[in-house]
Amino acid sequence: MTVFQGGRGDPECSRHAVLYDEVAMEDRDMFRLEAFSDAVFAIAITLLVLEIKVPSLSPAASNAELWEALGDLWPSFIAYVASFLAILITWVNHHELVHLVHHSGRVFMFANGALLLFVVFLPFPTAVLAHYLNQSAANVAAALYCGTWTLLNVCFNVVLHAALKSEAILIYQHDHPVIKNIRRAYLLALPVYFIATLLALLNAMTGLLVCFGVWILWAVLRYRA
Numbered sequence: 174m175t176v177f178q179g180g181r182g183d184p185e186c187s188r189h190a191v192l193y194d195e196v197a198m199e200d201r202d203m204f205r206l207e208a209f210s211d212a213v214f215a216i217a218i219t220l221l222v223l224e225i226k227v228p229s230l231s232p233a234a235s236n237a238e239l240w241e242a243l244g245d246l247w248p249s250f251i252a253y254v255a256s257f258l259a260i261l262i263t264w265v266n267h268h269e270l271v272h273l274v275h276h277s278g279r280v281f282m283f284a285n286g287a288l289l290l291f292v293v294f295l296p297f298p299t300a301v302l303a304h305y306l307n308q309s310a311a312n313v314a315a316a317l318y319c320g321t322w323t324l325l326n327v328c329f330n331v332v333l334h335a336a337l338k339s340e341a342i343l344i345y346q347h348d349h350p351v352i353k354n355i356r357r358a359y360l361l362a363l364p365v366y367f368i369a370t371l372l373a374l375l376n377a378m379t380g381l382l383v384c385f386g387v388w389i390l391w392a393v394l395r396y397r398a
Contacts, residue, residue, distance in 0.1 A: 206282060213293055301318070
């Protein structure tokens with residue numbers, strides 16, 4: 174705990190006390206924003222497993238029949254693992270981005286809320302993809318999935334833009350190489366996600382593979398000098 178020396182009427186002491194209170198409030202605001210965001214990510218990543226349903230077999234079903242039923246769930250397992258890893262990568266990037274911010278203004282908080290809207294929505298396109306991946310409607314299911322990630326990337330760009338609107342909100346200046354690299358990566362991912370969505374309408378696996386490629390880019394994106 175910081176102790177300020179000086180009498181009750183000391184102007185220097187009063188100034189330091191005000192600054193200390195402002196810094197403490199900013200830290201508390203950022204802690205609340207990050208804690209709320211982490212809770213939303215945790216809920217979204219937990220909901221993924223609910224899509225994997227236990228096979229419904231008769232009491233007389235054999236071991237072989239259960240193995241076969243579990244094997245039929247392969248689209249659910251693939252969708253679950255892919256979305257789990259993707260949300261994990263997204264959470265890491267969100268965590269790193271928030272740690273670049275000194276304090277959260279209203280615009281930044283609303284932009285962050287829009288991002289969380291699509292994070293918590295992700296289990297739905299994941300469930301649709303798992304259900305239709307091995308059916309004739311796989312292309313539409315994959316396009317919905319890729320399209321959701323496109324909108325999520327739009328939100329990341331909006332959050333970064335909201336942070337850049339105030340010079341004091343970031344720990345780096347706008348022209349710092351780290352900020353330039355982040356902006357470039359966010360903007361580059363946007364058309365790639367859009368192309369992935371269009372490709373998914375033609376071929377589900379092609380669109381999904383393009384999405385996976387973007388996730389690799391985000392997994393190695395650096396937020397520190």
